[in-house]
Amino acid sequence: MKLFSSMAAALVLMSAAAVSVSARPSSGLLPYQDSALPLEERVSDALSRMTTAEKIAIIHAQSKFSSAGVPRLGIPELWCTDGPHGIRPEVLWDEWNQAGWTNDSCTAFPALTCLAATWNPEMAALYGKSIGEEARYREKDVLLGPGVNIYRTPLNGRNFEYMGEDPFLASVMVVPYVRELQKNGVAACVKHYALNNQESRRHTTDVDLSDRALYEIYLPAFRAAVQDGGAWSVMASYNLYKGRHACQNSRLLKDILRDEWGFDGAVISDWGGVHDTGQAVTGGLDLEFGSWTNGLSEGKKNAYDSYYLADPYLKLIAEGKADTKELDAKAANVLRLMFRTAMNTDKPFGSLNSPEHVAAARRIAGEGIVLLKNDRGVLPLDMRGKKKIAVIGENAIKPMTVGGGSSSLKVREEVSPLEGLRRRFGKEADIVYARGYVGEQLKEHDGMALLDLTDSRTESELTAEAVSVARDADYVIFIGGLNKNPHQDCEDTDRAGLGLPYGQDRLIAELAKVNPDIIVVNISGNAVAMPWVGDVAAVLQGWYIGSEAGNAIADIISGDVVPSGKLPFTFPARLEDVGAHALGEYPGNAEALKLGADTVPEYYSEDIFVGYRYADKARTAPLFPFGHGLSYTTFAYGKPEADSRQLGADGSITFSVKVKNTGRTAGKETVQLYIADKKSSLPRPPKELKGFRKIELAPGEEKVVTFTVGKDELSYYDDSKHAWVAEPGTFEALFGSSSRDIRGSLTFRLVD
Ligand code: GLC
Numbered sequence: 171m172k173l174f175s176s177m178a179a180a181l182v183l184m185s186a187a188a189v190s191v192s193a194r195p196s197s198g199l200l201p202y203q204d205s206a207l208p209l210e211e212r213v214s215d216a217l218s219r220m221t222t223a224e225k226i227a228i229i230h231a232q233s234k235f236s237s238a239g240v241p242r243l244g245i246p247e248l249w250c251t252d253g254p255h256g257i258r259p260e261v262l263w264d265e266w267n268q269a270g271w272t273n274d275s276c277t278a279f280p281a282l283t284c285l286a287a288t289w290n291p292e293m294a295a296l297y298g299k300s301i302g303e304e305a306r307y308r309e310k311d312v313l314l315g316p317g318v319n320i321y322r323t324p325l326n327g328r329n330f331e332y333m334g335e336d337p338f339l340a341s342v343m344v345v346p347y348v349r350e351l352q353k354n355g356v357a358a359c360v361k362h363y364a365l366n367n368q369e370s371r372r373h374t375t376d377v378d379l380s381d382r383a384l385y386e387i388y389l390p391a392f393r394a395a396v397q398d399g400g401a402w403s404v405m406a407s408y409n410l411y412k413g414r415h416a417c418q419n420s421r422l423l424k425d426i427l428r429d430e431w432g433f434d435g436a437v438i439s440d441w442g443g444v445h446d447t448g449q450a451v452t453g454g455l456d457l458e459f460g461s462w463t464n465g466l467s468e469g470k471k472n473a474y475d476s477y478y479l480a481d482p483y484l485k486l487i488a489e490g491k492a493d494t495k496e497l498d499a500k501a502a503n504v505l506r507l508m509f510r511t512a513m514n515t516d517k518p519f520g521s522l523n524s525p526e527h528v529a530a531a532r533r534i535a536g537e538g539i540v541l542l543k544n545d546r547g548v549l550p551l552d553m554r555g556k557k558k559i560a561v562i563g564e565n566a567i568k569p570m571t572v573g574g575g576s577s578s579l580k581v582r583e584e585v586s587p588l589e590g591l592r593r594r595f596g597k598e599a600d601i602v603y604a605r606g607y608v609g610e611q612l613k614e615h616d617g618m619a620l621l622d623l624t625d626s627r628t629e630s631e632l633t634a635e636a637v638s639v640a641r642d643a644d645y646v647i648f649i650g651g652l653n654k655n656p657h658q659d660c661e662d663t664d665r666a667g668l669g670l671p672y673g674q675d676r677l678i679a680e681l682a683k684v685n686p687d688i689i690v691v692n693i694s695g696n697a698v699a700m701p702w703v704g705d706v707a708a709v710l711q712g713w714y715i716g717s718e719a720g721n722a723i724a725d726i727i728s729g730d731v732v733p734s735g736k737l738p739f740t741f742p743a744r745l746e747d748v749g750a751h752a753l754g755e756y757p758g759n760a761e762a763l764k765l766g767a768d769t770v771p772e773y774y775s776e777d778i779f780v781g782y783r784y785a786d787k788a789r790t791a792p793l794f795p796f797g798h799g800l801s802y803t804t805f806a807y808g809k810p811e812a813d814s815r816q817l818g819a820d821g822s823i824t825f826s827v828k829v830k831n832t833g834r835t836a837g838k839e840t841v842q843l844y845i846a847d848k849k850s851s852l853p854r855p856p857k858e859l860k861g862f863r864k865i866e867l868a869p870g871e872e873k874v875v876t877f878t879v880g881k882d883e884l885s886y887y888d889d890s891k892h893a894w895v896a897e898p899g900t901f902e903a904l905f906g907s908s909s910r911d912i913r914g915s916l917t918f919r920l921v922d
Contacts, residue, residue, distance in 0.1 A: 256716065370664040392427075418449035437456045694714075
């Protein structure tokens with residue numbers, strides 16, 4: 171080590187001597203300090219003043235969530251924070267455990283599946299603005315989110331952090347989030363790029379798939395975030411792609427991200443996603459976080475100088491085995507990120523836990539909750555002459571903003587569903603609670619004690635109590651589903667199956683026997699099986715909806731808010747009805763799994779047939795289809811019309827369809843446009859989502875919804891040509907209230 175340190179010292183001296191110092195302009199500021207100058211001028215000026223050692227210092231972590239600045243030049247450190255749903259509490263310098271600060275509680279916004287379920291880009295903008303203001307106030311420069319990995323299997327433990335199964339929906343919804351977030355001088359770090367579609371073996375799964383599936387399904391949301399959202403950073407994922415870790419994968423990080431999409435931001439590794447200095451240097455990574463390299467077994471204190479892009483990289487340069495071209499490119503990308511954030515002198519001040527943020531959390535949740543079933547119009551609850559509501563289930567009281575992995579939060583307040591229902595109905599009815607079931611109790615998360623919900627009663631005792639409470643109630647509201655424990659909706663683990671845990675199915679069946687007016691609120695970030703769905707009156711998909719959960723659920727159940735959410739992913743009747751399970755290799759190649767291989771190949775053999783694309787192709791009958799969601803009113807669609815029945819390669823067609831509110835209450839409807847290519851040289855799904863509009867209608871009101879379609883909406887990716895192709899021929903435009911509730915269609919032709 172002695173020889174190396176003197177070499178490094180010599181290198182530092184040499185490069186310091188070479189550093190040029192340009193004259194101070196009249197403003198007294200050096201160019202890199204002058205925010206009036208163009209960004210690239212500032213970046214190159216700063217770079218020209220930095221030594222090699224200083225450039226190395228800014229491309230890897232210095233603590234769990236920060237990377238170094240250049241103290242000598244007054245360039246500040248860069249601070250990152252999780253997560254996609256709210257600002258993570260401060261952690262100790264070199265630990266995951268919370269630091270125990272008393273000023274870092276936040277507002278928890280709904281999980282991104284709920285945001286996607288709003289199908290409302292305005293909600294995404296509100297979300298990005300609100301969370302950006304909280305990050306800014308907490309003086310964070312990079313928000314580690316949003317996540318846009320596609321929902322390939324309902325078993326993926328992190329689906330709750332993402333925006334569903336459809337690339338078009340996710341692409342539209344991610345852009346406003348990124349734009350509004352970054353107006354606060356806080357970078358989005360869109361994750362996990364790419365193909366991190368499961369949590370089991372997330373560090374060692376080696377994904378392979380066709381370029382068609384890559385470009386049509388798994389990349390679009392990332393591309394939209396970069397090209398339309400202008401994302402300032404992207405997080406490279408843990409998994410491998412075609413044999414190379416994503417954090418070191420030049421096809422993903424250079425060929426596609428930079429050369430094809432023109433990304434000018436910084437690529438940040440997932441925490442511990444880097445495994446090799448040489449590959450990280452040439453593979454396109456800019457900023458290494460969370461490593462536990464061979465030179466420093468996991469957990470070694472202050473190991474940051476041994477990171478792959480730290481001393482080992484400096485050593486390669488000192489020995490002439492690596493030039494500084496790549497280093498300058500990395501340092502420039504990190505400096506650009508710094509000038510946009512930490513060194514951005516136009517940043518607003520931000521705010522934390524403001525009434526506006528709390529209201530935003532409630533509003534987004536209210537727009538994202540999905541009414542799946544509502545027999546006899548049991549919802550909204552009609553309390554006339556009613557005096558007792560039974561609330562049953564652990565999820566009525568269990569905090570859901572804690573746990574689930576890195577998106578876990580410390581909130582200033584979380585209104586539980588039980589509390590929300592008590593606030594809304596407590597004056598007009600008795601709200602009687604019974605636990606119903608008891609899930610496994612985790613004692614702590616990130617070193618902080620969790621609410622103690624210990625209950626030693628047996629299942630039969632719990633059931634007996636719940637049934638007795640339900641028997642004479644006017645309404646039963648069962649609040650169950652999954653939770654943020656391992657092997658449910660939780661990072662680093664996948665679920666074992668579609669079923670609800672803790673005997674909930676048996677319990678719901680027992681409750682339905684004694685009271686027909688039972689409403690089930692499923693709290694989950696994933697599809698679940700519902701064997702009791704025929705025995706209950708109503709089902710709401712309640713998602714993980716953050717600080718205002720109870721209030722938002724009560725808003726919907728009372729009718730104060732009319733449900734308008736639509737499913738961003740399919741609820742399959744069986745796992746075998748899911749492409750990845752019917753045709754794919756999930757959770758990986760069986761042979762390799764059996765052999766216990768270090769890396770497990772996984773070929774996405776279902777290809778582009780993901781979600782409803784597979785359900786339509788296989789003609790399965792989902793429990794609830796993609797895009798499904800009821801209202802407390804009804805909508806009639808008129809016959810769709812088009813301004814032409816054919817378009818040329820550079821032309822377009824504008825469709826219009828009238829939608830009328832035929833019910834007695836105002837409501838919002840999301841009109842969905844699907845396009846079917848009636849004949850194509852390559853296999854295509856029966857239909858694909860290519861447009862949606864959410865509109866609000868008063869009772870009796872009618873509006874005309876229009877969509878303009880060009881060749882982009884008709885194209886598929888031809889991997890033999892490495893290009894998008896719109897093939898002349900006949901197409902069909904289908905207008906639906908869901909992917910399986912098509913209200914009208916018309917055919918048209920694309921001509922040469
Ligand atoms: C985790 C997650 C990533 C998170 C990061 C920092 O492993 O994969 O989403 O932002 O580490 O906590």
